Amino acid sequence: EAQVTQNPRYLITVTGKKLTVTCSQNMNHEYMSWYRQDPGLGLRQIYYSMNVEVTDKGDVPEGYKVSRKEKRNFPLILESPSPNQTSLYFCASSPDSPYQPQHFGDGTRLSIL
């Protein structure tokens, strides 16, 4: 089954404790992206990647890192999480670019205390 898989689905952690949210897709897609969803703000793009080793900042990259060492994986790293990063996070992928339908994962709910 074609899918975008995020892990973990839920995480409660504390300020300053490094964490990684993994994202993996099995569709051989070139484009991948991370978003955060907050009430009243919709989705805001954090980072995106057009292909392996190619990443670019979205609108809200501060406090986040990403890497794209292989096509299927696009982990989101919070080196020193803070409470304002409490949010619902979505990973998405599309075949070549965001102009094609983006396939979204089921989301990761992060709570930073």
Place this chain on the structure above:
Amino acid sequence: GNSVTQMEGPVTLSEEAFLTINCTYTATGYPSLFWYVQYPGEGLQLLLKATKADDKGSNKGFEATYRKETTSFHLEKGSVQVSDSAVYFCALIGSTGGFKTIFGAGTRLFVKA
């Protein structure tokens, strides 16, 4: 920078009513425009898109026309169903400055039987 403004929700309609969800945008050049839908507990799915002025995107009875003169991309459906209850997001990708995807805040639709 680029931005998307959607009408605030929630919108509550009775089954078979006509739906309009307004979306206007600010962008330089010729952006591509999208409507995504998010059903409860799920990630987003592409509903329709339009990539140039006067294009009409349509899917599942929904349609939207790219109006450059009014910088709008309003979503319409002639007869809504209970199963259309969801959150609808308008989005754009600019034609300059990379491939950032900008989403609106989302409009929640409730359809009553």
